Amino acid sequence: MGITSRKEREKEEMRRLILDAALRLFREKGFDGVSIRNIAEAIEYSPATIYLYYKDKSEIFFALQFEAAALKRDHLLPAAAFEDPWQRLIEFGRRYIDFGMKHPDLYDLLFIIRSPMESIENQDCWKLGIATHAFFVETVQACVDARYFKSTDTETIAYTLWCHAHGLVSLFIRERMRMYPEEKRAELAMRSFDMIVKMAESL
Amino acid sequence: MGITSRKEREKEEMRRLILDAALRLFREKGFDGVSIRNIAEAIEYSPATIYLYYKDKSEIFFALQFEAAALKRDHLLPAAAFEDPWQRLIEFGRRYIDFGMKHPDLYDLLFIIRSPMESIENQDCWKLGIATHAFFVETVQACVDARYFKSTDTETIAYTLWCHAHGLVSLFIRERMRMYPEEKRAELAMRSFDMIVKMAESL
DNA sequence: CAAATTTAATGAACAGTGTTCAGTGCGCAA
DNA sequence: TTGCGCACTGAACACTGTTCATTAAATTTG
Numbered sequence: 025m026g027i028t029s030r031k032e033r034e035k036e037e038m039r040r041l042i043l044d045a046a047l048r049l050f051r052e053k054g055f056d057g058v059s060i061r062n063i064a065e066a067i068e069y070s071p072a073t074i075y076l077y078y079k080d081k082s083e084i085f086f087a088l089q090f091e092a093a094a095l096k097r098d099h100l101l102p103a104a105a106f107e108d109p110w111q112r113l114i115e116f117g118r119r120y121i122d123f124g125m126k127h128p129d130l131y132d133l134l135f136i137i138r139s140p141m142e143s144i145e146n147q148d149c150w151k152l153g154i155a156t157h158a159f160f161v162e163t164v165q166a167c168v169d170a171r172y173f174k175s176t177d178t179e180t181i182a183y184t185l186w187c188h189a190h191g192l193v194s195l196f197i198r199e200r201m202r203m204y205p206e207e208k209r210a211e212l213a214m215r216s217f218d219m220i221v222k223m224a225e226s227l
Numbered sequence: 228m229g230i231t232s233r234k235e236r237e238k239e240e241m242r243r244l245i246l247d248a249a250l251r252l253f254r255e256k257g258f259d260g261v262s263i264r265n266i267a268e269a270i271e272y273s274p275a276t277i278y279l280y281y282k283d284k285s286e287i288f289f290a291l292q293f294e295a296a297a298l299k300r301d302h303l304l305p306a307a308a309f310e311d312p313w314q315r316l317i318e319f320g321r322r323y324i325d326f327g328m329k330h331p332d333l334y335d336l337l338f339i340i341r342s343p344m345e346s347i348e349n350q351d352c353w354k355l356g357i358a359t360h361a362f363f364v365e366t367v368q369a370c371v372d373a374r375y376f377k378s379t380d381t382e383t384i385a386y387t388l389w390c391h392a393h394g395l396v397s398l399f400i401r402e403r404m405r406m407y408p409e410e411k412r413a414e415l416a417m418r419s420f421d422m423i424v425k426m427a428e429s430l
Numbered sequence: 431c432a433a434a435t436t437t438a439a440t441g442a443a444c445a446g447t448g449t450t451c452a453g454t455g456c457g458c459a460a
Numbered sequence: 461t462t463g464c465g466c467a468c469t470g471a472a473c474a475c476t477g478t479t480c481a482t483t484a485a486a487t488t489t490g
Binding site for chain 2: 054056135136137138144150154157175177179180181183184186187188189190191192194195198199200202203212215216219220222223224226227
């Protein structure tokens with residue numbers, strides 16, 4: 025069965041080729057700025073060929089979103105090493121924000137872009153994101169169990185912290201902090217993170 | 228001077244006609260979903276005519292953003308009636324979130340869409356947004372002056388509260404709360420608002 | 431090995447997009 | 461009434477995502 029397995033492998037290589045080019049272009053020009061023709065040109069194939077490997081543009085979008093979700097998971101994973109749930113939670117938050125700041129394009133893909141959100145539940149990228157979110161909620165639950173907060177409403181605590189972190193990153197990467205001088209923005213974000221940590225301590 | 232002033236008026240009426248159609252279409256189909264041809268068809272003119280009144284699509288974008296900013300200001304304004312700065316701040320936050328939930332399309336336009344953010348500083352819409360933001364920061368400052376917080380770092384307090392509110396609204400309207408059942412989402416958002424208020428009290 | 435069949439790749443096309451520009455025809459001033 | 465200016469437009473350009481018949485090459489079959 026050497027031939028079928030080779031064909032399988034070649035098909036996989038082609039998908040990688042497309043995805044790598046797409047991700048690279050996307051990071052350069054943003055998601056909307058990249059066309060199927062751009063990707064085709066980058067890999068030196070005709071636009072029609074792309075459609076032999078991905079049903080349409082949104083399938084490429086989902087595949088990229090999966091890559092981004094995996095990268096994000098890997099970025100957050102080291103936080104799990106902290107024994108103390110409260111330290112784990114702080115590290116998780118710090119790494120979440122750090123990921124967003126370092127990879128605005130990927131963060132965009134994961135949390136901001138609208139695109140084809142309808143059928144997202146069935147997609148691998150979403151399942152991976154859910155798993156990471158679950159880890160976050162579990163960490164909050166561990167803090168609740170260890171009586172780090174007065175409140176025991178894990179769901180709302182987790183959601184509130186997430187809102188702050190997401191708001192912080194997305195205001196930053198979507199250029200809505202222009203009322204602050206550029207060199208002060210990152211510092212303000214850091215101060216705000218410290219503040220929400222302090223606020224959470226007295227929760 | 229009857230003729231020139233009439234012409235002036237007619238020009239203004241035409242711009243209104245375009246903008247009203249654009250805003251209506253935009254609220255129906257989202258910003259990316261509306262084309263110049265759609266707008267032209269809606270007002271029964273040729274696409275080329277649009278370009279006699281707006282330089283390009285991004286100028287229509289700015290004009291719409293200004294409308295949205297004005298609507299948002301009007302939505303938030305009643306908060307100013309509260310004498311007590313802390314009550315004023317709470318009301319401001321509540322109304323901010325309410326605006327985002329009720330007008331996701333406009334909120335999108337103001338705080339999420341990337342589009343032509345480069346030259347935004349010179350645009351009226353931005354100036355209006357800055358003014359509303361300034362009112363928010365002043366309210367926080369009034370709370371600080373009245374010793375409602377232990378912290379005196381007005382800038383960081385204001386920014387932290389904004390991050391939370393923006394994160395809350397944008398996770399909601401960009402469909403990133405799908406891990407929560409639909410009927411629970413708005414309620415969770417409200418609980419989170421109450422929680423950040425409580426957190427801020429002990430700030 | 432040759433013929434038949436499957437399969438990868440493509441060029442051309444369709445309907446859509448933002449935008450430009452050479453006209454066209456009407457209102458107004460002289 | 462003539463002529464100028466101006467609001468308006470049809471047609472075009474270069475782009476977009478996507479489809480499909482056709483070509484060419486690889487593989488299977490006789």
